[in-house]
Amino acid sequence: MLVSCRQGAYGERNAAKNRQPRRLSSDEPLTHGKDDDGSAVEYMGKHFGDELGQLSLGEEESDDVVCGISESIARDVEKAAVDLLASRAFTVSELRKKLRAKKFPDNAVDSVVANFKSRGLLNDGYYAESFSRSRWLSSTWGPRRIKQALLQKGVPDGVVDEATRRVFQDGDGHSNHATHGISQDSMDRLFAHAAKQWQRGLLLPPDNRRARVVRWLQYRGFSWAVTNAIVRKLEAQHLPED
Numbered sequence: 001m002l003v004s005c006r007q008g009a010y011g012e013r014n015a016a017k018n019r020q021p022r023r024l025s026s027d028e029p030l031t032h033g034k035d036d037d038g039s040a041v042e043y044m045g046k047h048f049g050d051e052l053g054q055l056s057l058g059e060e061e062s063d064d065v066v067c068g069i070s071e072s073i074a075r076d077v078e079k080a081a082v083d084l085l086a087s088r089a090f091t092v093s094e095l096r097k098k099l100r101a102k103k104f105p106d107n108a109v110d111s112v113v114a115n116f117k118s119r120g121l122l123n124d125g126y127y128a129e130s131f132s133r134s135r136w137l138s139s140t141w142g143p144r145r146i147k148q149a150l151l152q153k154g155v156p157d158g159v160v161d162e163a164t165r166r167v168f169q170d171g172d173g174h175s176n177h178a179t180h181g182i183s184q185d186s187m188d189r190l191f192a193h194a195a196k197q198w199q200r201g202l203l204l205p206p207d208n209r210r211a212r213v214v215r216w217l218q219y220r221g222f223s224w225a226v227t228n229a230i231v232r233k234l235e236a237q238h239l240p241e242d
Helices: 008-015 048-054 060-064 071-087 092-101 106-118 124-139 143-152 157-168 184-200 206-219 224-237
Strands: 031-034 040-043
Touching: 071 092, 071 106, 092 106, 124 143, 124 157, 143 157, 184 206, 184 224, 206 224
Parallel strands: none
Antiparallel strands: 031 040
16 A cells, blocks of 8 residues: 555644744753764754644554555664664754664655654754853864854755854853853853863963863864963963862
């Protein structure tokens, strides 16, 4: 039996959902998951868990969006996708690759991925912002390193830029004057972390101490402009030894 291509009311309902996601508010409860390296990632907004849990593999809705594919294959692909998403967060590209690696037909995979995107179960915008915020707060990664990681995960360039802008320039949602592409709040937080690195090198010659902090900032993906601003501020303050 082949699944029909009818869209009907289901397609109309999901068309309203298929749009740029709203900004994640700081007080909105999120679904917590794990990224592929085991680190915590919050994703998909407060209704993700409910939506995923209520997804019925036997609903006619699911059949309506998968065209020319046997019903059993469509259900198998959906079940595999649900199992994957229940384990951790995925980008659209990552989930597609995982499903294709299971030898499902490309058209079945593409249809299920499109279905999940329209239902809000896959959203690169949410993923990219959550990933960016997590790496910034937990590992002090900068925009360049975050961007490189997200591009490798298949997130579109424009989506990555928007996510890092929200994290590094918008701060906590209030208006912040951005210097070198980073808000004052973010610069202050970065300076506090860099100061700890500076103090650990107090016994080194000044040039070596400076080079140590420069390497630390560059490795984490901060621009030369940000790096120079931080290092010059550290040198000006001559931080005393604890």
